[in-house]
Amino acid sequence: MAWGRRLRALLFRGRANRDLDDEIAAHLEFETRKYMARGISEPEARRRARVEFGGVEPAKEACRDVDHWPCIDALLRDLRHAGRTLAKTPMFTAVAITILTLANGSNLAVFALIDSLFLRPLPVDRPGELLRIASVDKHGRPAQLPSTILEPLRQYDGATGVCGFDSSYEAAEMNGAISQTGTLGFTGDCFQTLGIKVQFGRAITPVDDRFGAPPVAVITASAWRRAFGGRPDVLGKSIRLPGATFTVVGVTEDRFDGLLLAFPAGIIIPLQQESSTAPPGPHYAWVNVLVRRADRVSTKQVAAWVKAQRHNLLEQSIPLHAKPDAWRRYLNARLMVTSAANGVDYFMRDRFAQPLYAVFGICGAILAIACVNLANLMLARALRRRREIAVRLSLGAGTGQVVRLLTTESFLLVFTASAAGVLLARWLLQIVGIEGAMIFGNFHLSSSPDWRVLVFLTAALVFITAAFAAASMWHCRRLSVATALRDAGRGIAPAGSAQRLLASLQMGLTLALVVAASLLGASLRSIYRIDLGVNTENVWDVMLASRPDSDANRYATAAYYQELLRGVESIPGVSSATLCDFVPFFNGFYGEQPVRLLDGAAGESEPRAGAVMVSDSYFRTLGLRIIAGEDFRRDRVDRRDPEVILSESLARQFGDPQRLIGHHLSLGNDAVYGRLQIVGIASNAALDLVNPGQTAPLVVYTNVWDHPERLAWYPVVLIRMAGGALATAAIRHVIHQSGREYVERINTLDAEKDGALVENRVAAWLSGAFGLLALAMAGCGLFGLLSYQVSSRAGEIGIRVALGARRAQIQWLVIRQILVVVAVGSLLGLPLSLVAGKATASLLFGVSGASVAAIGGSLAVLIATALIAAWLPARRAAALDPVAALRQE
Amino acid sequence: MSDNRIDLLQGTLDLLILRTLDAGPMHGWAISERIQQISDDVLRVNQGSLYPALHRLEHQGWIKAKWAVSELGRRARFYELTAAGRRQLALEAGKWARMTAAIGRVLERA
Numbered sequence: 001m002a003w004g005r006r007l008r009a010l011l012f013r014g015r016a017n018r019d020l021d022d023e024i025a026a027h028l029e030f031e032t033r034k035y036m037a038r039g040i041s042e043p044e045a046r047r048r049a050r051v052e053f054g055g056v057e058p059a060k061e062a063c064r065d066v067d068h069w070p071c072i073d074a075l076l077r078d079l080r081h082a083g084r085t086l087a088k089t090p091m092f093t094a095v096a097i098t099i100l101t102l103a104n105g106s107n108l109a110v111f112a113l114i115d116s117l118f119l120r121p122l123p124v125d126r127p128g129e130l131l132r133i134a135s136v137d138k139h140g141r142p143a144q145l146p147s148t149i150l151e152p153l154r155q156y157d158g159a160t161g162v163c164g165f166d167s168s169y170e171a172a173e174m175n176g177a178i179s180q181t182g183t184l185g186f187t188g189d190c191f192q193t194l195g196i197k198v199q200f201g202r203a204i205t206p207v208d209d210r211f212g213a214p215p216v217a218v219i220t221a222s223a224w225r226r227a228f229g230g231r232p233d234v235l236g237k238s239i240r241l242p243g244a245t246f247t248v249v250g251v252t253e254d255r256f257d258g259l260l261l262a263f264p265a266g267i268i269i270p271l272q273q274e275s276s277t278a279p280p281g282p283h284y285a286w287v288n289v290l291v292r293r294a295d296r297v298s299t300k301q302v303a304a305w306v307k308a309q310r311h312n313l314l315e316q317s318i319p320l321h322a323k324p325d326a327w328r329r330y331l332n333a334r335l336m337v338t339s340a341a342n343g344v345d346y347f348m349r350d351r352f353a354q355p356l357y358a359v360f361g362i363c364g365a366i367l368a369i370a371c372v373n374l375a376n377l378m379l380a381r382a383l384r385r386r387r388e389i390a391v392r393l394s395l396g397a398g399t400g401q402v403v404r405l406l407t408t409e410s411f412l413l414v415f416t417a418s419a420a421g422v423l424l425a426r427w428l429l430q431i432v433g434i435e436g437a438m439i440f441g442n443f444h445l446s447s448s449p450d451w452r453v454l455v456f457l458t459a460a461l462v463f464i465t466a467a468f469a470a471a472s473m474w475h476c477r478r479l480s481v482a483t484a485l486r487d488a489g490r491g492i493a494p495a496g497s498a499q500r501l502l503a504s505l506q507m508g509l510t511l512a513l514v515v516a517a518s519l520l521g522a523s524l525r526s527i528y529r530i531d532l533g534v535n536t537e538n539v540w541d542v543m544l545a546s547r548p549d550s551d552a553n554r555y556a557t558a559a560y561y562q563e564l565l566r567g568v569e570s571i572p573g574v575s576s577a578t579l580c581d582f583v584p585f586f587n588g589f590y591g592e593q594p595v596r597l598l599d600g601a602a603g604e605s606e607p608r609a610g611a612v613m614v615s616d617s618y619f620r621t622l623g624l625r626i627i628a629g630e631d632f633r634r635d636r637v638d639r640r641d642p643e644v645i646l647s648e649s650l651a652r653q654f655g656d657p658q659r660l661i662g663h664h665l666s667l668g669n670d671a672v673y674g675r676l677q678i679v680g681i682a683s684n685a686a687l688d689l690v691n692p693g694q695t696a697p698l699v700v701y702t703n704v705w706d707h708p709e710r711l712a713w714y715p716v717v718l719i720r721m722a723g724g725a726l727a728t729a730a731i732r733h734v735i736h737q738s739g740r741e742y743v744e745r746i747n748t749l750d751a752e753k754d755g756a757l758v759e760n761r762v763a764a765w766l767s768g769a770f771g772l773l774a775l776a777m778a779g780c781g782l783f784g785l786l787s788y789q790v791s792s793r794a795g796e797i798g799i800r801v802a803l804g805a806r807r808a809q810i811q812w813l814v815i816r817q818i819l820v821v822v823a824v825g826s827l828l829g830l831p832l833s834l835v836a837g838k839a840t841a842s843l844l845f846g847v848s849g850a851s852v853a854a855i856g857g858s859l860a861v862l863i864a865t866a867l868i869a870a871w872l873p874a875r876r877a878a879a880l881d882p883v884a885a886l887r888q889e
Numbered sequence: 890m891s892d893n894r895i896d897l898l899q900g901t902l903d904l905l906i907l908r909t910l911d912a913g914p915m916h917g918w919a920i921s922e923r924i925q926q927i928s929d930d931v932l933r934v935n936q937g938s939l940y941p942a943l944h945r946l947e948h949q950g951w952i953k954a955k956w957a958v959s960e961l962g963r964r965a966r967f968y969e970l971t972a973a974g975r976r977q978l979a980l981e982a983g984k985w986a987r988m989t990a991a992i993g994r995v996l997e998r999a
Contacts, residue, residue: 019966023917024940026965030918033961054937062941066948 020063024056075408082409092381093413096374099777100417103367104460105424106766110360111456112429116445117262117352119452122343123255125195126292130340131302133289135333141350142336144286147271149317150187153289158297158305161193164271164287167260169442171742172267173240173548174219174227180545180744181223181266182258182442183241185274185285191218193292194259201235201250209270216270217246221254223266239267240548246273257446259288261345262436264444284319288344303337310335325669354842355759358516359766361839365513366770371464372506373777375471378410379499380788382472403473410468418461439755441745471502500821503785507825507862510774512832514858516840517771519847520764522854526846527692527757533685534584535623536749538575540726541583542717544741555740556712558705562634565615567734568717575722578618579704581714584687585752593668595700597654598675607653609646609698611667612687613711618701619645619682621720629661629680632703641677642706648684649696657681667700672707689756692845715741718749763843775861779869782821786814786873790880797877798885807878814874815867822866826859833858902934902942904985907970907978910952916965917943943968951977 028049035045050056064073086093121127133153134142144166153162164187172181188206190196196203198218208216217239219227228234237248246269258265271285293302306313313335318327382389389402429445436443449457561579568577592608616632619625627648641664651657660678667673684696704711719726732743747755754761790797797810837849847854909920909927920943921934946952951974959965970978 020940022964023966026916026959026963027918027936027940029963030916030959030961030965034922052936054935056937059937059940062938063944066941066944 016067017064020060020067024053024060028053028056078404078408079412081405082412085409086412089381092377095780096377096413097417097420099370099374099773100414100464101420101424102773103363103370104418104421104464105428106363106770107360107367107460108421108425108453108457109428109432110356110363112425112449112453113432113445114356114360115450115452115456117349117356118342120343120446120450121341122194122259123257127341128339129292129295130194131291131293131299132338132340132344133291133306134336134338136336142338145289146317146319147187147284147287148319149289149313150287152309152313152316153291156291156305156309158294158302159291160294161189161292162289163187163190163193163291164285164289165190165259166271166274166285166287167263167265168274169263170241171545171548171744174223174266175237177227178548178742179227180442182260182264183267183269184259184265185271185287186268187271187287190290193290196256197253198250199253200232201248203250204268204270209272211272213270213272215244215246215273216249218250218252218268219248220252220256220258220264220266220268222257222264224251226266241267241269242546242548244273257444259290259344261343262348262440262445263346263442290340290344299337299339306335306337323669352759355763358840358843359763361836362513362516362763362767362770365509365516365836366774367460367464369506369509369513369774369777371467372502372509373781374413375468376499376502376506376781377784378468378471379502380784382406384788403469406472407465407469410472411465414461414465414468418457422457435758438747439758471498499785500817501824503781503821504824504828506778506781507822507866508828508832510771510778511826511829511858511862512836513767513774514771514861515829515833515854516836517764517767518854518858519837519844519849519851520760520767520840522847522851523844524757524760524764527689527760530686530692530695532695533624533683534687534749536584536753538721538723539621539749540719540721541586541747541749541752542719542731542735542743543583543745544715544717544735545744546712546740547742555738556709558708560738560740561615561704561708561711561715564735564738565634565717567738568719568731571727571730571734573721573724573727575720576617576621577717577719578621579615579711580618580716580718581613581704581711582687583716583747583752584622584718584749585689585756586747587688592698593673593700595650595698596666598664598666605653607650607698609650609667609700610687611673611700611702613702613704613707615704618718621718622685624685625683626680627683628657629678631680632705634705636705641675642673643679643703644676645680645682645701645703646678647697647699647701648681650698650700651681653698665700667702672710673702676702689753712740760843760845763840767840775865778862779865782818782866782869783872786817786870787876789817790814790873790877794880794885797880798882801880801882802886810878810880811874814877815870818866818870822863826862829862830855901985902938903946904978904981905932905934906939906942906946906968907951907974907981910968910970910974911978914957914967914969916959916967918965919959920968946974949977950974 028046031049031052032042032045035048036042040048053059122130124130132142133145133149135145137143145164147164150162150164153159156162166185168183168185169180170183171178172183174181186204186209188204188209191198191203191205199221201218204216204218207213219234219239224230224234228237234248234251238245239248240246246267252268271287274285291302293299311331314331314333318330392402392405393399433443433445436445565577565579568574593611594606595609596606614632616634619631626645628651629645632643632645644665644667646657646660648657651660654660658681660681663678664675665678667676682701685699686692686695686697687699717731719731726746728743728746731746735741735743797813800810800813833855834850837844837851837854841849905924906920909915909923912923915923917939921936921939924932924934943952943954947954947968951971952968953971954966954968956964957967959967
């Protein structure tokens with residue numbers, strides 16, 4: 001009740017004050033009438049009433065103290081005052097808020113990305129207890145294990161639960177609409193082990209995860225809302241995935257959106273119900289193994305147990321149907337134990353950790369520069385306001401009140417900028433989401449703010465406010481009333497050492513940022529300049545995916561795909577079209593396979609090469625040359641051995657390319673590729689940008705027409721246009737008419753290339769933009785500093801001129817200041833630049849992190865900026881009329 | 890007359906206000922007049938502290954206020970005891986009685 005009254009008093013301040021005035025006026029009037037009733041004249045009665053009452057204003061003040069929150073009152077007063085003060089210098093305020101908004105927003109956005117990529121826990125029960133057990137691939141990354149390993153792992157009493165899952169991204173038909181949906185295959189104990197709850201219906205249990213059990217699915221809450229409009233009658237509905245139909249039995253709780261980092265899931269099915277190419281019957285799958293450790297054991301203890309039991313675990317889990325050399329390799333696998341608390345990640349962290357931290361560093365640097373720059377401006381303002389503050393102090397304001405005033409101003413600035421920064425960050429994250437979806441398809445980072453982001457934001461707010469307030473107070477601290485009043489507006493220059501130091505620091509940080517920007521820019525340019533051996537211009541890629549409503553394997557024949565290709569080729573404007581099983585620059589090679597020459601033609605060498613499947617016209621479409629032999633033919637009649645074409649780089653490993661034509665080789669351990677005939681050698685071409693320096697990768701091209709059923713796993717059409725854009729409606733029509741697939745994604749190869757370089761591009765653009773911003777801030781900062789000095793030293797300069805100083809000497813007086821600042825700044829900046837070079841090293845290609853040219857060039861740009869900033873104040877100083885300057889004294 | 894006047898003890902003003910309002914709604918000036926009247930001009934309410942006390946009691950929820958027209962035809966703010974205020978009055982009055990009795994006993998017998 002009291003609370004409500006106070007709130008009213010706060011909101012309707014005017015009315016509350018009027019009421020109080022009226023109440024006391026009434027009292028005085030009654031009192032006056034009392035005296036008048038005793039026969040006293042009105043003026044005298046009025047006087048007595050007032051005397052009787054005592055101090056009216058103190059009484060009102062005491063009432064207001066009861067009615068209001070005195071502290072909030074004071075705060076509002078301070079805020080209003082700070083707002084008025086800031087409004088008096090609109091340029092300063094606008095610049096400060098803009099700069100801080102940019103710096104704050106970008107930092108917040110990057111931190112939110114880091115948070116969702118590395119810090120956010122899995123949306124399951126007690127995620128901290130979850131560990132992933134994985135084999136180690138040749139890059140040292142965790143890889144999947146066969147589901148057969150779950151059984152021996154269950155014997156471990158240090159784990160309270162063991163389960164496995166795999167993932168796919170397939171066309172699903174839900175409620176009559178087809179969409180690509182992330183799908184998780186769960187072993188029967190996943191729900192229980194991970195602690196995922198269903199909001200209604202039931203979870204998948206071990207009974208469902210058996211061969212021959214009726215196919216059931218649980219859908220996530222987001223899929224339920226998206227596809228079924230959140231209707232409760234979803235239980236019992238059917239959803240179709242390629243090859244099988246599932247009955248929905250449950251919907252997960254809202255928070256659960258998948259287990260894979262950045263790739264949300266919509267459908268969860270039992271692992272044994274996944275459509276597979278394995279023969280009917282119980283089978284194993286390669287899964288991500290998760291265990292929940294018991295409370296009493298640590299991660300280290302689990303890792304030690306796995307290490308000790310490695311041989312047993314592997315021996316008891318040799319994949320069924322594996323051939324002897326495959327299981328020998330399997331027994332040699334290394335096992336690793338990592339935390340799964342933040343989700344299972346296939347490649348996101350690997351690919352984006354370093355770029356993200358580099359970008360975070362860049363954003364942090366711009367925030368630091370912005371702070372230093374604004375602190376410096378604040379100092380200049382504080383100096384200009386010496387008189388005002390001195391008057392306040394002499395009128396009895398305590399130092400505390402002055403400090404509060406200055407802090408409130410800083411807070412108001414920083415708070416406004418933070419609010420705008422939050423909007424900016426949201427916008428940036430939206431762009432990241434859209435870009436990510438374009439590059440990766442199924443992509444979603446949950447970037448809704450969690451407590452870590454809020455803590456970060458608050459910490460930034462407090463820190464910046466404190467820094468500004470400290471800068472403003474620096475001078476007030478030393479301000480004695482008398483000297484300030486006397487000096488203000490007069491010619492004696494105040495000591496600017498703090499300002500000069502800050503300006504130097506800003507120079508140093510700016511130098512580092514400009515160096516980083518020039519390195520990243522040069523690196524990006526040199527990547528785009530690389531001759532990849534592929535002509536990507538006017539080439540489009542069309543990714544196809546199986547329709548859930550078609551019989552998956554029935555049409556996957558050479559005749560079917562040739563018909564499809566003819567349809568594509570008949571679209572107007574198409575100059576050539578080809579089929580392959582990967583999208584250049586989008587997928588890397590799916591693991592390299594050993595290549596062995598047969599027929600005794602081999603030397604000792606057994607190189608490993610990337611294997612891709614392509615049809616005829618592939619080389620023509622991408623602008624590769626056949627340098628020996630011939631291209632695959634669509635209408636080949638003599639079906640002898642399956643054919644291959646080698647890249648020139650691979651062919652040279654075996655000697656003279658020309659002599660290889662007609663020889664045979666085997667690829668990997670797959671029986672289908674046991675004997676392949678070399679029909680041609682193609683010019684070198686880089687088909688991914690994982691390692692941009694590698695422009696002559698070893699590649700084996702197998703012929704689509706020899707293994708059309710394998711193309712069905714991942715069919716891609718590449719189309720070269722004679723010019724103009726691809727008619728997407730026409731291509732969709734052709735694919736739909738063919739019957740088996742639908743178009744999942746259409747893109748240009750140039751866009752795929754940009755997508756592959758997204759981290760380099762973002763880093764280069766961001767650092768470039770921020771480098772320019774930092775330079776502008778440095779220039780403005782120096783300009784402000786010098787202009788202020790010139791105006792505050794006008795008297796001194798006037799005396800010098802009057803005593804015969806020449807123009808050049810006066811100009812030198814100003815420029816000299818800059819040189820000191822730039823020199824100190826460079827000294828500070830050089831080590832910072834080297835750090836910047838090191839931090840961005842993972843993104844650099846074709847330039848060294850410690851490039852002399854980059855550092856020298858950046859230094860030159862910085863000095864030029866400083867000189868331009870100094871030129872105007874120096875000219876003004878030199879043009880100063882001594883008479884006018886001295887008269888001001 | 891002025892010799893007889895006693896300034897109120899700290900904290901007793903609230904009690905007197907509550908007791909006075911027990912008789913019915915009243916505006917500030919009437920409260921102060923009534924206290925003086927009933928105490929035969931012995932107790933003197935410092936009018937400067939009357940209004941803050943009224944506002945404080947209002948915040949505590951023991952009295953409530955509304956604007957009304959007084960007997961003299963002027964708009965004034967009338968205060969009225971709430972149920973909580975009535976309970977508080979009983980409590981405070983009991984305390985006061987016990988305290989004065991105890992002080993009386995000490996003064997008599999010590």
